[in-house]
Amino acid sequence: MRARAKKKGNQARIKEFPDSVSVREAIRKGNATVRLSCLVMGAGNLRYGQYVKGILFLAAEVVYILFMSLFGAGALAGLTTLGIQTTQEVFNETKQIYEYVQGDNSMLFLLYGVAVIFITIGFFIIWRTNVKSAYAQQKRKEQGKPVLTLREDLKSLLDNRLNVTLLFFPTLCVVMFTILPLVFMICMAFTNYDRNHQPPGQLFDWVGLVNFEKILDTGSGLGYAFWHILGWTFIWAVAATFLNYILGMILAMVINWKETRLKSFWRFIFVLSIAVPQFVSLLIMRTMLQEQGAINVLLQNLGLISDALPFWTDATWARVTIIIVNLWIGIPFTILQVTGILQNIPAELYESAKIDGAGPVTIFFKITLPYMLFVTAPYLITQFIGNINNFNVIYLLTEGGPAAMDYYNGTGGKTDLLVTWLYKLTIDFKDYNYGAVIGILTFVICAVLALATYRRTGSYKNEEGFQ
Amino acid sequence: MKSMKTKKRILITIAHLFLAVLAVIWVFPIFWVIMTSFRAGKGSYSTEFIPDELTLGNYVKLFTDTGVFDFPRMFMNTFIIAAATCILATFFLISIAYTMSRMRFKMRKPYLNIALILGMFPGFMSMIAVYYILKGMGLTDGGLKLIALILVYSGGANLLSFYVAKGFFDTIPKGIDEAAYIDGATKWDVFTRITLPLSKPILVYTLLTSFIAPWTDFIFAKVIVGSDAKYYTVSVGLFQMLAKENIYQWYTCFAAGAVCVSIPIAILFIYVQRFYADGLSGAVKG
Numbered sequence: 001m002r003a004r005a006k007k008k009g010n011q012a013r014i015k016e017f018p019d020s021v022s023v024r025e026a027i028r029k030g031n032a033t034v035r036l037s038c039l040v041m042g043a044g045n046l047r048y049g050q051y052v053k054g055i056l057f058l059a060a061e062v063v064y065i066l067f068m069s070l071f072g073a074g075a076l077a078g079l080t081t082l083g084i085q086t087t088q089e090v091f092n093e094t095k096q097i098y099e100y101v102q103g104d105n106s107m108l109f110l111l112y113g114v115a116v117i118f119i120t121i122g123f124f125i126i127w128r129t130n131v132k133s134a135y136a137q138q139k140r141k142e143q144g145k146p147v148l149t150l151r152e153d154l155k156s157l158l159d160n161r162l163n164v165t166l167l168f169f170p171t172l173c174v175v176m177f178t179i180l181p182l183v184f185m186i187c188m189a190f191t192n193y194d195r196n197h198q199p200p201g202q203l204f205d206w207v208g209l210v211n212f213e214k215i216l217d218t219g220s221g222l223g224y225a226f227w228h229i230l231g232w233t234f235i236w237a238v239a240a241t242f243l244n245y246i247l248g249m250i251l252a253m254v255i256n257w258k259e260t261r262l263k264s265f266w267r268f269i270f271v272l273s274i275a276v277p278q279f280v281s282l283l284i285m286r287t288m289l290q291e292q293g294a295i296n297v298l299l300q301n302l303g304l305i306s307d308a309l310p311f312w313t314d315a316t317w318a319r320v321t322i323i324i325v326n327l328w329i330g331i332p333f334t335i336l337q338v339t340g341i342l343q344n345i346p347a348e349l350y351e352s353a354k355i356d357g358a359g360p361v362t363i364f365f366k367i368t369l370p371y372m373l374f375v376t377a378p379y380l381i382t383q384f385i386g387n388i389n390n391f392n393v394i395y396l397l398t399e400g401g402p403a404a405m406d407y408y409n410g411t412g413g414k415t416d417l418l419v420t421w422l423y424k425l426t427i428d429f430k431d432y433n434y435g436a437v438i439g440i441l442t443f444v445i446c447a448v449l450a451l452a453t454y455r456r457t458g459s460y461k462n463e464e465g466f467q
Numbered sequence: 468m469k470s471m472k473t474k475k476r477i478l479i480t481i482a483h484l485f486l487a488v489l490a491v492i493w494v495f496p497i498f499w500v501i502m503t504s505f506r507a508g509k510g511s512y513s514t515e516f517i518p519d520e521l522t523l524g525n526y527v528k529l530f531t532d533t534g535v536f537d538f539p540r541m542f543m544n545t546f547i548i549a550a551a552t553c554i555l556a557t558f559f560l561i562s563i564a565y566t567m568s569r570m571r572f573k574m575r576k577p578y579l580n581i582a583l584i585l586g587m588f589p590g591f592m593s594m595i596a597v598y599y600i601l602k603g604m605g606l607t608d609g610g611l612k613l614i615a616l617i618l619v620y621s622g623g624a625n626l627l628s629f630y631v632a633k634g635f636f637d638t639i640p641k642g643i644d645e646a647a648y649i650d651g652a653t654k655w656d657v658f659t660r661i662t663l664p665l666s667k668p669i670l671v672y673t674l675l676t677s678f679i680a681p682w683t684d685f686i687f688a689k690v691i692v693g694s695d696a697k698y699y700t701v702s703v704g705l706f707q708m709l710a711k712e713n714i715y716q717w718y719t720c721f722a723a724g725a726v727c728v729s730i731p732i733a734i735l736f737i738y739v740q741r742f743y744a745d746g747l748s749g750a751v752k753g
Contacts, residue, residue, distance in 0.1 A: 107599070108599075111596070111599055111600070111603070115600075115603075158653055158654065158655035159653040159654045159655060160654070162566070162570065162653075162654040162655055162658065163566045163570045163572050163575075166562035166563070166565065166566045166658075167562065167563060167566055167578075169559065169562075170559040170560075170562055170563050170622075170626055173559065173618070173621070173622025173623075173626065174585070174622065174626050174627070176600065176622065177597055177600070177618065177619055177622045177623045178585055178593070178623060178626075178627070179585065180596070180600060181593035181594075181596030181597045181600060182585070182588055182592070182593045182596070184593070184596040184599075185592050185593050185595070185596050251486075251489070254482050254485065254486060255486070257482065259475070259478075259479045259482070260479075260482060260483070260486070261483070266486050266490065269490045269493055269494060270489075270490075270493055272493070272494065272497060272733065273493055273496075273497065274679075274732075275729050275732045275733035275735075276496075276497060276500070276725070276729045276732075277679070277682045277683040277701075277702065277725070277728055277729065277732070278683045279683055279685055279702055279705075279706065280500070280705065280725040280728065280729070281496060281497075281500075283706075283709060283721075284496050284499065284500050284722075284725070285496060288496065288499065294499060328492070328493065328496070332493075336672070337631070340635075340668055340672075344638055375634055375637075375638070376634070378630040378631075378633075378634060379630070379631060379634070382586065382628060382630060382631075385586060385587050389589045389590060389591075391589075391590070391591055391686065392683075395686075418589070419589045419590075419591055419592075422589060422591060422592060423591050423686075426591075426595060427595075427690075432595070435592070436592065439588060439589050439592030442587075442588075442589050442592075443587050443588045443589070446587035446588075447584055447587050450583065450587060451583070451584075
């Protein structure tokens, strides 16, 4: 059923884009030259007179084959073993001394293996383009159209295929600096790369799902910490996202209200807190809220309290304080984000509502809010995910503290989010495998939540709604 | 009629009071940093808000005492990184956002979904891997570290936040594009001559956010720069000032540094205020 639905989707997509050809179609309907280009890349282009393109395809193939035979094949083999040779002392006959022989570095084996897989995928995409291009030339010839010159080809990159041009470099960067490292880290979740298996010197190996079992098992020390930290992460993300959004929107509307004077002054005041780099303001807040910090001193001088308030030393206090401090950080961003869109609401909508006799409350709920949610739904979701992953606020304010010795031997603290715990596990304790598992689980949580809500929002289902 | 008027006046007063109270809360920490930066006494603890003795000594020390912390150099490093990053990142982000908003092609929906999914992985998860990749490219030695940081800041996970810009482009009526196509414009013409001029607010927003990122991030900078003080960015340097062994000597200088760092960003914000003011009523005024 599912496969059929998917196939239908594909067909619909192809129908939607009549000019595009699929590789399968190209191979089935293509002539001998097209099929030859499956083996000798660029053959089709060369035959139909697109020499530069043809040579480029051919060069890509040669380079790839050379690369694979010199380096790639070995790296792929290394990926399966992750190294077999540990560092050891070997007796050197000629020098008559014991020498350390460098063993295999499992980490590098893993990285190179993953990189080679990526290069292979990249090559596969070039290969597909080559087959499709050869078939496209054949089709043009059959239809009696002249073959595109190099110049026309390049020109189409600024017109019909502008999407390719605009997306090429950004995508390349995303692949290199986001996807590749991510795959690398995901692989680590299935190894025993922890503090007892540190390359170079020691090897680590594939262990399957053992790490996941340990973390999800509520009975183990790791599992106990995981479920408690997860709970707090949720409370934090919900509070931080929605308080910031709602309060920020109210504030923006008060500022935008036509009776409010000095609009740009108010806006300036609130935006000012963005001007201060977050880590500065957070570190300042942290010192201000310490036991001997400015706030406690002020309250004591005023005689409101006798003992210092335990802003960071008591778990509950610390949690509430973090959420409140985050309002200071987050609300200006909401104002910035929302102000523009609030003013973007077509004036006709308001005017016609007024003519129909709607009051300000009705206008807010019937026009402003739906419009805002429509436009900012993706923003809200990103905010929520961003808060689950909000490293800065937590780490700079409390470093996860107050400490909790029952959280896996004190690796985690009472205000730790999953991400800050992940950071501590990898950077401070070198438990890369557990860090990676936590990363994956965080992702799963975010993904399930976001995809479920995101697909429901109007801006996904009906992108053209307000256009 | 009269009671309506007084009611309205009360409402206006409440709104302004509300704003005033919040404004004080918002400005207070900033005020406190500035005061600390002029404080003569050392250390991080102080019992008074307005110090007894004001001095410029902290600033002088910050810019002249370059033995332990070379602040002018950190500032230049960060500035170079931020300038390059904001141009590169804006170019990347706007390209993606525009393509996703305006063009229809086969890989579009999958691309959107993949971007969404990738954005859900914690950014710090892959930090170590990014470091090793940069090392493999030979970008972690000497001055190349700055290039490595530029690449990470402009080509990293931030690119996946193109949804904001896409949302903006979505609000520009398509009729304008179509009119241009009828006049024989290519897609590139429409993008550069019609959409971009209409998109100043989102351009400024993107430029700003990507300019600020290098000033605020210190975790990535710390991992990539390491202990090489020559290539410290401002954030790594200031963070180091608060390390246990430095905090007593350097806390007030830290405040002075914080003020200096905030100034370029604050100037930018004042400059772009008008974009966020009434001028930002979308691309095309109804």
